[in-house]
Amino acid sequence: MKVLFIGGTGNISVSVSKLAVARGIELTLLNRGQQGVSIDGAETIVADISQPEQVRAALGNRHFDAVVNWIAFVEPQIERDLDLFRGRCGQYIFISSASAYQKPLTTSAITESTPLANPYWQYSRDKIRCEERLMRAYRDEGFPMTIVRPSHTYDKYVPVAVGNWASYLIPQRMLDGKPIVVHGDGTSLWTLTHSEDFAKGFVGLLGHPQAIGHAFQITSDFVLTWDQIYSQIGDALGVKPNIVHIPSEVIARVDPGTGAGLLGDKMWCAVFDNSKIKQFVPDYVATIPFHLGIRRTLAWFQADERRMQVSAEDHDQMERILAAAGG
Template sequence: MKALFIGGTGTISMGIVKRLAEDPSWEVYLLNRGNRKNEVPASVKQITADIGNEEDVKKKLEGMTFDVVSDFIAFDVSAVERDYRLFEGKTRQYIFISSASAYNKPAASYVITEGTTLANPHWEYSRNKIACEEFLLSKYRENGFPVTIVRPSHTYDERHIPLGVHGKKGFYQVIKRMQEGKPVIIQGDGSSLWAVTFNSDFAIGFIGLMGNRHAIGEAFQITGDEILSWDQIYKTVADALSVELRPYHVSSDLLSEVGKEYGYDFEGELLGDKAVSVVFDNSKVKRLAPQMTTNIPFHKGVRRALDYILSHPEEYEEDPEFDAFCDKVIDALDNAKKAIISSANK
């Protein structure tokens, strides 16, 4: 069978590509700009193109058909409209990578299923994903376009650490703060629940949907089964670094307001996603991919990631702006606490 991945070298997709590259029943093609060719398995075929150049892509794919096409870099309706024009009648299945952040939070139940309402007033990213889903499902209903919706949550790999509060350059500065013995900001009181998934585990669920006719016209969330509080997540990272965690809890509402002054979108990432407890019911995807489970729990996955990160510091940027932001917020709140205590004692 033939699969075409648009993108294919990101955190989520690379785990799938590596697994499929070892499966002789699949012939895998990547369509991207070729910036990470050295990391792609030798058996994978590369089509070098910018998906935004529709005419060029159309020419390069002329005469080709696929069993599965999946776009890992479609973030708005214009992107899936383009994909529909390119692949209608040329694939037996089109898998759209949506997001579990599209679910309404807090939902009526903390247990999230594929039937949980889609709505996110806090995050444009999530609203765009919802709009993409609606367009594709309308094409399925009207024209039989063979779409499958996949909703990942917080997926990571050996290059990334999943954290709740970080700056524009990612998680690395938080790791540095831990190593330097500085307090680390955690949203809320750290007790809300979250699911993190290593990309090779995600790949098992995703591949179980590929070429499966029972997946057509359906949506599936794919996450690990391990549920941790945010304090547990940060404590696991600190333990792997062999340092003491100094958690500093700040309400997500306050972070959202203060962050705006510094250009941080904590409203979307926290109020629209990570601040709310979620437990994902993965029974639907497991019916089609029964081997889907947490093979790499977080305490093992984070050590894999730190082994790579600490041995490749040249690939990561320090973020002095975020470091200063954390210090300002912590100092301001400490002073406010002292003032309140002093006032209450008078």
């Protein structure tokens, strides 16, 4: 099976790329070559997806059983991909987001039929519009699309809600005994998924003929409160975190960038019913609980001192939020 990944070297997609190659998929990565990540066994084509003519020249007349765009966020990018890949792929997979589901939720468990509506976060509304455009293309012209909605998926990032999760900020503050912010009262339920678990479900959808026209969420079944998440990070570090609870609305007022993701996603309980992905990919099961996965993440940071450098800006952001809330 021939598969094209647009991107393929990011937080989630590296694990998917590696598993795809391991399962014998003939994988081609199309990206700008700026991540400094190589996937053994995959072909790499250096081209900028934002330059369609450059992509056409790079791909020539090649046809793929599946094309996955890991870096499409707004509807014009979907329109571009429709023009690029009509007639040259058996399946087009769009990476949406579980944050697109309605806020507030009206059911306890999220399924693929949960309505899509997010009045708080532009990122989520853009993903919804992308999905709607692809559904029209499927209905009107038979474009072979599949939609995948990841939730909070991690690997080499520390999956937190407040603070730069791509840096060592939260672990370093825990080690230094400095306060860290947890939104709300820390008791809302949240689902974290390791990228290697996500990859198992995702690779099973590649080239799957019955997946055409469908949307799937792929998450673990491990559910934690936010206090438990931060406590397990602390346990992995051997310290007890100094948690300060601050209402999400206060955080949003002080730091609107963080607030959009809180009000539009992380302040709500998120428990997922994964029956559909398990029906289509029968061997899918998440096997990496957070207390083990976070140790892998921390070990990656600690393997190189440069990865543990934390900018003054990251600390300042946390201190501003704490100061505004009297923390």
